Amino acid sequence: MKIACIQDIYKCDTCKSALDEHGRSCRHGMLFPLLLLMGNFKRCMNYEFDAEKVKLQLQKKEASKYSPDKDGIYRGKNAEGVLSCLLKNGDYSIYGYGGTKGRFFDREAEKWVAFDNSTNDCWVEEFNSEAEAAEWLNEKYGRYKI
Numbered sequence: 001m002k003i004a005c006i007q008d009i010y011k012c013d014t015c016k017s018a019l020d021e022h023g024r025s026c027r028h029g030m031l032f033p034l035l036l037l038m039g040n041f042k043r044c045m046n047y048e049f050d051a052e053k054v055k056l057q058l059q060k061k062e063a064s065k066y067s068p069d070k071d072g073i074y075r076g077k078n079a080e081g082v083l084s085c086l087l088k089n090g091d092y093s094i095y096g097y098g099g100t101k102g103r104f105f106d107r108e109a110e111k112w113v114a115f116d117n118s119t120n121d122c123w124v125e126e127f128n129s130e131a132e133a134a135e136w137l138n139e140k141y142g143r144y145k146i
Contacts, residue, residue: 014050015050
């Protein structure tokens with residue numbers, strides 16, 4: 001058995017009239033989707049597709065598949081994925097990855113890559129050993145503090 005909410009039925013999450021990417025607070029009235037349901041309408045007559053909301057939803061979905069270790073530092077494939085998400089858009093505070101750190105081994109370059117996004121500036125460095133990358137993440141490599 002499936003459960004559907006009114007916003008799912010009328011695709012409010014992808015409509016320009018909704019205030020957020022979840023389809024909340026329709027500009028035609030907060031209860032407008034409920035009125036549509038009560039009137040037995042199959043579609044919303046005010047629906048306008050919003051490509052930006054869909055793009056944001058897909059980015060958040062992609063980003064949510066990475067998780068840090070218990071100490072809050074991303075390692076391995078998770079670190080590669082987070083860094084890829086951060087560098088793809090250029091806004092280093094999005095996707096919930098503001099203030100993150102991580103490290104991974106880049107097989108192509110044969111180097112350890114570490115990133116520090118704790119200031120939402122996304123500093124990235126390469127190292128010859130994992131120990132050097134770990135040390136840099138603990139701010140012992142003379143990085144500028146802002």
